Amino acid sequence: MADGSNSAAITDDDLDGLRGALEGDALVSGDSAWDAGRQAWNLIAEQDPALIVHAESAADVAATMTFARDHDLRVAPQSTGHGAAPMPDLGGAILLRTSRMASVSIDPGAQVATIGAGAKWADVLGPAAEHGLAALHGSSGTVGVAGYTLSGGLGWLARSRGFACNSVRGMEAVTADGEIRRVDADTDPDLFWALRGGGGTHAVVTSFDHGLVEMREAFAGSLMWPIERAREISQAWREWVAGAPDELSATLKLVRFPPFPQVPDPLRGRALVAITFVYAGDAAEGEDLLAPIRALGEPYLEHVDTVPAPALGSLAGDPEDPVPGGGAGYLLETLDEDAIDAYVEIAGPDTDVPLIQLELRRLGGALDRSDPAHGALDIAGADYLLYGVGAVMSPEVGEAIKALFSRIEERMAPWTADHALLAFAEQRPDLSSCFPAATAERLERLKSERDPDGLILANHGDG
Ligand SMILES: Cc1cc2nc3c(=O)[nH]c(=O)nc-3n(C[C@H](O)[C@H](O)[C@H](O)COP(=O)(O)OP(=O)(O)OC[C@H]3O[C@@H](n4cnc5c(N)ncnc54)[C@H](O)[C@@H]3O)c2cc1C
The missing domain is CATH 3.30.465.10 (Uridine Diphospho-n-acetylenolpyruvylglucosamine Reductase; domain 3)
Structure with missing residues (x-):
């Protein structure tokens, strides 16, 4: 497998050749656009590749791969860099940015x-x-x-x-x-x-x-209460989503909004417990479904409405701009009362955790219906996702977040599944930790058949 350690030196002529073959651009360290090109959306990723290519077409991608092969380099494709945290050292690789291919x-x-x-x-x-x-x-x-x-x-x-x-x-x-x-x-x-x-x-x-x-619109929104009510709200959420129809998706978050000026006033510096949901149906049915949550009484903040479908892209309130995020995700097989107690014990009131949020998502429904026509990811194989993320503002905070994730792993172990979800596994997972053994073996076999020299470098192991 090419690890780049023997990368053939790239001469000016080589570079001219690559540039001539591309519609897009090839950058080397020192070029004025270099720093912007290597910057991932997740600011904790330090990317220092051998070259950067901004591809504009499939032909550019093909030319980049041929160039990489000829120069013993690997190719690391990247669109936004949301998933860049687990990337390994890119010193022997071309960072292939695809953001211009956005048609x-x-x-x-x-x-x-x-x-x-x-x-x-x-x-x-x-x-x-x-x-x-x-x-x-x-x-x-x-x-x-x-x-x-x-x-x-x-x-x-x-x-x-x-x-x-x-x-x-x-x-x-x-x-x-x-x-x-x-x-x-x-x-x-x-x-x-x-x-x-x-x-x-x-x-x-x-x-x-x-x-x-x-789908033109959905009944959707968020309800938030002071974090002091975390246990009661979280238990109610658990009972609510356990019996919910497949058209209802809902998350639960213990969230600490940072005291930054860009955070709107009612949220800035607050610790809250939040339920965010989408019901792919009409408002009257949605309101009926919401009854057990309404029974919890007046929230501190509420925004629930029928919204146009594109509004769901910002419903969760995830950051729009790049952030230094340190995250970890775990699949939970079940979620009983004790699991909720453990969740609240980790990040509820009276805790001082370095996380922006600790989130639970209900899975189930179609995520557990196997189909031979599916791809490598067939079913979730677990009923809940637990995902935590903090802003790594300094190396010390980064260490504190890591230590907290170790504690979460230990505390949530009784409910944790034996596999992870690739999209939420930010610690460079091996495929064998995300898939059943037969699936991981098939993926690894295909990798060795289709890419025997390991040209393509992914943000997960075994590639
Ligand atoms: C704020 C936030 C919210 C999120 N919400 C969700 C969510 O609701 N549901 C969910 O499932 N996930 C979610 N994720 C996880 C997200 O799906 C992963 O981080 C994903 O990898 C991001 O894709 P990207 O293309 O933006 O990232 P990138 O970092 O650009 O790509 C990630 C990896 O994908 C591969 N890749 C990218 N482009 C190509 C290509 N053209 N060809 C081959 N391989 C390629 C590479 O291995 C690359 O390292 C979220 C992440 C963040 C940061």
Whole structure:
């Protein structure tokens, strides 16, 4: 496997050759655009590659891969860098930025969006909505379609529609041999399977054909109470979501809003317990479903309404701008009263945790319905996701966050599943820690068949 340690020296002529072959740009350290090019959305990622290529087309991606092969370099594709925290040393790699490949076209008849590999979900929501359609995006419109889809894609509609990767109808990708290929169930079923949830190591995808769903609006919003009520609200949330229909998705968060001026006044510096939900149905039914939560009494803050589908891209209130995020995610098999007590004990009132939020998401529904037509990520295999994230403002805070994650692992062990969800595993997971053994073996076998020299470098292990 090329590790870059023997990278052939890149001469000015080589670089001129690469630049001549590209529509986009190739940058070396010292170029004025270098620092902006190596900056990931997650500011904790220190990326110092051998070269940066800003690709503008599949042909640019192919030219980059050929150049990398000829110079014993690896290729690390990246759209936004939301998933950059687990990236290894890039010294022997070309950082292949795809953000200029952000075209979106909608086929309303087929209900499919063809999305360039550099697009963010926010780029898709408006064009889809013009046709009364919605995409299977996650909590933030700033997340890239590529990394999200390749690692599964757990969105607001997942309980009724499953992982986003399983609604992909086909892709265009460049394989390690430098060929631009159509990848779908007919043309290349093995690669198509791997790229739906098995991570970004088997090929560099240049565009996705994503299935859309008919949805103009949803009943959705957030209710927040002082964190002192964390136990009672959290237990009520647990009972509420356990019996909820698949059309209802809801998260629970113990959240500490930082005292920053850009945080709006009622939230700034506050510690709250928040329920955020989406009901893909009408408001009257949604209000009926909300009754057990309404019974908890007047929240400190509430914003619940019928909203246009694109508004779901910002409903969770995730940061829009780059942040230094230190996160960790765990799948929980079950969530009983004791698990909620442990959750509140970790980050509830009377604790001083270095986290912005500790979130629980109810999974289940379509996420647990296996289908042979699915890709590598078939089912969640667990009923809840626990995800914590803090702002790493200094190395000391980073250490404190790590220590807290160790404590969370220990405290939540009785409920934790034996596998993780690739999209939320930020500690450079091996595929064997995210998939059943047979799936991990198939993914590893395909990697050695399709990319025997390990040209493509992903943000997870085994690639
Ligand atoms: C604020 C925030 C909210 C999030 N919310 C959700 C959520 O609701 N649901 C969910 O499932 N996940 C969520 N995530 C996790 C997110 O899906 C992953 O971090 C994902 O990897 C981000 O994709 P990206 O393309 O933006 O990131 P990038 O860092 O650009 O890419 C991540 C990895 O994907 C691979 N990759 C990217 N582009 C390509 C390509 N063209 N070809 C091959 N491989 C490629 C590479 O291995 C790359 O390292 C969230 C993350 C953040 C930071």
